[in-house]
Amino acid sequence: MESGYVTTPFGRRPMSLGMLASQQLAEAIEPxxxxxxWKLFRAICEARPALGVTDRALTVLDALLTFYPDDExxxxxxxxxxxxxxxxxxxxxxxxxxxxxxxxxxxxEAGLILRKDSPNGKRYARRDRAGAIGDAFGFSVAPLLARAxxxxxxxxxxxxxxxxxxxxxxxxxLCRRDISKLIMTALEEEISGDWxxxxxMFRTLLARxxxxxxxxxxxxLLDEMGLLRAEVVxxxxxxxxxxxxxxxxxxxxxxxxxxxxxxxxxxxxxxxxKQGEKAAADNNPNAGPLEERRLKQQxxxxxxxxxxxxxxxxxxxxxxxxxxxxxxxQACPSILxxxxxxxxxxxxxxxxxxxxxxxxxxxxxxxYEEACSGMGPENAAxxxxxxxxxxxxxxxxxxxLRDLTRRTERGEFAIGPMLMALxxxxxxxxxxxx
Numbered sequence: 472m473e474s475g476y477v478t479t480p481f482g483r484r485p486m487s488l489g490m491l492a493s494q495q496l497a498e499a500i501e502p503x504x505x506x507x508x509w510k511l512f513r514a515i516c517e518a519r520p521a522l523g524v525t526d527r528a529l530t531v532l533d534a535l536l537t538f539y540p541d542d543e544x545x546x547x548x549x550x551x552x553x554x555x556x557x558x559x560x561x562x563x564x565x566x567x568x569x570x571x572x573x574x575x576x577x578x579x580e581a582g583l584i585l586r587k588d589s590p591n592g593k594r595y596a597r598r599d600r601a602g603a604i605g606d607a608f609g610f611s612v613a614p615l616l617a618r619a620x621x622x623x624x625x626x627x628x629x630x631x632x633x634x635x636x637x638x639x640x641x642x643x644x645l646c647r648r649d650i651s652k653l654i655m656t657a658l659e660e661e662i663s664g665d666w667x668x669x670x671x672m673f674r675t676l677l678a679r680x681x682x683x684x685x686x687x688x689x690x691x692l693l694d695e696m697g698l699l700r701a702e703v704v705x706x707x708x709x710x711x712x713x714x715x716x717x718x719x720x721x722x723x724x725x726x727x728x729x730x731x732x733x734x735x736x737x738x739x740x741x742x743x744x745k746q747g748e749k750a751a752a753d754n755n756p757n758a759g760p761l762e763e764r765r766l767k768q769q770x771x772x773x774x775x776x777x778x779x780x781x782x783x784x785x786x787x788x789x790x791x792x793x794x795x796x797x798x799x800x801q802a803c804p805s806i807l808x809x810x811x812x813x814x815x816x817x818x819x820x821x822x823x824x825x826x827x828x829x830x831x832x833x834x835x836x837x838x839y840e841e842a843c844s845g846m847g848p849e850n851a852a853x854x855x856x857x858x859x860x861x862x863x864x865x866x867x868x869x870x871x872l873r874d875l876t877r878r879t880e881r882g883e884f885a886i887g888p889m890l891m892a893l894x895x896x897x898x899x900x901x902x903x904x905x
Contacts, residue, residue, distance in 0.1 A: 553609030
């Protein structure tokens with residue numbers, strides 16, 4: 472700072488510790504420090520919320536900078552501007568004197584400019600015989616130069632935050648569109664599943680989106696919507712795989728029938744085998760080869776029996792996708808106590824812990840094996856962790872697990888809503904490592 476000593480304001484304006492701190496900061500300008508005044512002003516505009524200044528105050532700062540004679544601010548060229556109120560008002564787009572004083576005070580309070588008042592409060596400069604300014608009274612822009620690095624850093628952070636908010640909003644919009652149209656597709660195709668519950672969860676998430684939000688507020692909602700979308704896609708993919716399996720089995724069965732030239736299905740109408748027919752054939756000495764073949768044809772194959780009963784071949788079940796391990800542990804922290812060494816670092820540890828918890832809950836080995844077969848071992852372990860977390864809310868863990876397994880095979884159970892309910896109960900979604 473040019474004065475090298477503390478300066479106090481003229482008249483009734485009080486001195487404050489903030490003003491004193493700004494003066495001390497202005498004296499700590501690094502030698503040779505230079506900045507383009509308009510680039511620095513743009514950075515201040517970007518960082519305006521962090522600096523605590525209004526847009527009208529920035530209009531006054533813009534007007535003040537027009538009185539600085541050079542494009543670059545530096546100590547060598549002086550740091551004081553001394554316009555009159557009338558000149559400053561004109562360049563501040565006709566701002567009234569009272570409004571001008573109020574916003575000048577905001578700039579001083581924010582530590583962007585300093586007052587260097589003359590003995591009589593007027594703004595002027597004394598020049599020597601060569602015309603060089605010897606001493607000047609007005610407003611010092613030294614804080615801008617002293618805080619240049621800080622201001623540029625705040626501006627860069629503001630730009631990054633704005634870009635993150637834009638990207639987050641875009642992803643949230645795409646996620647909302649995907650979920651809405653996928654649920655509509657499921658309803659139109661009459662795909663089995665708890666679409667009423669999923670739609671209600673979707674509406675709840677939409678209602679939680681604030682009108683004006685930051686990226687930090689939207690990130691948890693984006694995580695939850697992403698999980699809901701993954702669950703919907705998972706259910707639809709299972710239906711597609713089931714259709715492919717049924718189509719392949721039907722094509723294979725058709726191929727087997729056509730490849731047998733002696734098949735009596737081409738010659739006789741089909742009918743069910745009556746109880747005792749085989750015994751009758753065995754007791755009939757006159758039964759010929761054709762009759763024996765007819766009785767053999769009436770025995771249903773394993774694949775046909777399963778389709779008639781409505782259950783898919785276990786080897787042909789469409790497997791569920793597992794969720795990230797970090798999310799499972801966040802939803803079900805109680806399972807951590809049963810991992811090897813009291814911690815869980817991978818899926819193998821979680822499955823080992825699930826075996827221990829399964830025995831503790833009284834779930835039979837057969838029920839757990841059926842769950843592993845129907846859901847996949849990772850998802851079966853996840854469900855065991857969820858049952859443990861819900862504690863006393865489940866009267867019969869073994870029966871509950873069998874019921875979920877059957878519902879999974881029918882495509883009526885989704886793990887996602889169960890996990891998300893537990894996550895919200897434990898304090899909401901945080902960023903997790905997959």
